Amino acid sequence: MKIKSIVLWSFAIFLMVWNTVIAANTTNIDHFVLEASKTSIKTGEALDLTVKAVDKDNNIVKNYLGSVLIFSESDTNAEFPWTAIKDNTYKFTAADAGTVKFENAIKFSVSWKQDISVYDSENDSILWKTEITVWWSSTSQTTSSTEEIKITNPETWTTLWTDSVKVSWTTSKNHKVKVSLNWTKTFDATSDDSGNFEVQVTDIPSWDSVLKASVFDADWKTIWESTEVKIAIESALPKMTAISINPEGEVDAGTTISVEVLATSWLKEVSALIDDQVTKLVEKEDGKYTGEITAPTEAWIYNIDINLTDELWHKAENKSAKSITVKAMNTATAESGALSVWTGMILDKVNWLKLVKMKTKSILTWDAVKNAESYNIYKKDETSGEMKLITNVKEPRYEVNITWDQIKYEDFAVKAVGKDGDKTIESPEYSDMTKVQTGPAEIALAILALIWAWAFLYYRRRQA
DSSP states (O other): OHHHHHHHHHHHHHHHHHHHHHHHHTTTOOEEEEEESOSEEETTOOEEEEEEEEOTTSOBOTTOOOEEEEEOSSOTTOBOOTTTSBTTEEEOOGGGTTEEEEEEEEBOSSOEEEEEEEEESSOTTSEEEEEEEEEOOGGGSOOOGGGSOEEEESOTTEEESSSOEEEEEEOSSSOEEEEEETTTEEEEEEOOTTSEEEEEEOOOOSSOEEEEEEEEOTTOOEEEEOOOEEEEEOTTSOOEEEEEEESOEEEETTOEEEEEEEESSSOSEEEEEETTEEEEEEEEETTEEEEEEEOOSSSEEEEEEEEEEOTTOOEEEEEEEEEEEEEOBOGGGGGGTOBOOOOOOOOOOOOOOEEEEOSSEEEEEOOOOTTOOEEEEEEEOTTTOOEEEEEEESSSEEEEEOOSSOOOEEEEEEEEEEEETTEEEEOSSOOOOEEEEOSOOHHHHHHHHHHHHHHHHHHHHHHO
16 A cells, blocks of 8 residues: 555656646747748758747747747658757757757758748647748759659550540649640649649640640749650541520429530430430431430539440540529528529548647648638547548647547548538548547656656665
């Protein structure tokens, strides 16, 4: 019983000492001030960073002796002076007097606006952030095959049966890319974290065409260009020249709509597709195909696709050849006669998840999604493997407290949530899953070691 009492007493003393040290380290400090020697630099160029611990009146707290986390959420490959900042952590000393300067310290590897964040290691509400504009510099990078651009699909001399194709490529990650069609029409995109992306090139003319991709820096200056890829459209492909529907525009649910399509004569099959319902059209006259479709019952904007197939089974898809809007009364405003129409909006996938591990919590952040009003946080169930909704947050940030029962990591993912009319919608895809620490590590081990040390000393004294 005496050993148990001594162990509990030791643990209580440790907690009191620990809290006293934390309070002493953060006395009077309100936030940090970050001063960068430059607000605009090139990739690979170093800048000086000064960190000041200040009170609410921006006076320097000269007796601050705490530890801080210094990192970049936007550029995880940013270089820091590892001799002074070990594991992104720096501990203020009495000689610093609340101010520390890192000379020629930080280099960024990615162009665009990048951030530098500083958190107090024991109190993450004490923080500050600054932004640096980073411009691409070809002289600051070592040219390699991963920094060039290559179109991987389609291959050169590919023959297409439609007038559109998905163009895929590999290049350096997080760069702006422009794909040109016959040097006149262009399509813009951005490479992802793996340097991959794709873009739909449309309205390809019915003859030989040339595709070419270019990579740009933040100032829209060309960095790399791919080799040319030559493609061709099969001229025998069936073609639609015109379409008309009656009625068009806004219609009531279940309305019968007449469809007339002008296309290549004597086709094997012409069909209209709306809301997964396929209706075959009949060739009443040479090259004129007609039929009737029925408007769906739910309020929405519906596209009408026209599919053509000739005797040789060449197929041509005409996506969104026409569209209709199905009207419906909004139950929340039915008395006023107002209409609620869904637009078919789709929220983008949540990207750029970043994780910062603190002493008592893990902080998960991500890029805001356009039209999102909040975000659903999901956690993978350890037994079933299913993703389960655990909470909803308004801002692109979620804090996971580190519990004290065991050390473990769990998988988290995020979906964007928004409104389309009176309908709540969610992004179709989960974000990439991220492992987040939900149990302690260093502090738990330190406490355990202290308890065993006290028990061992007591045992030795009893033996003596």
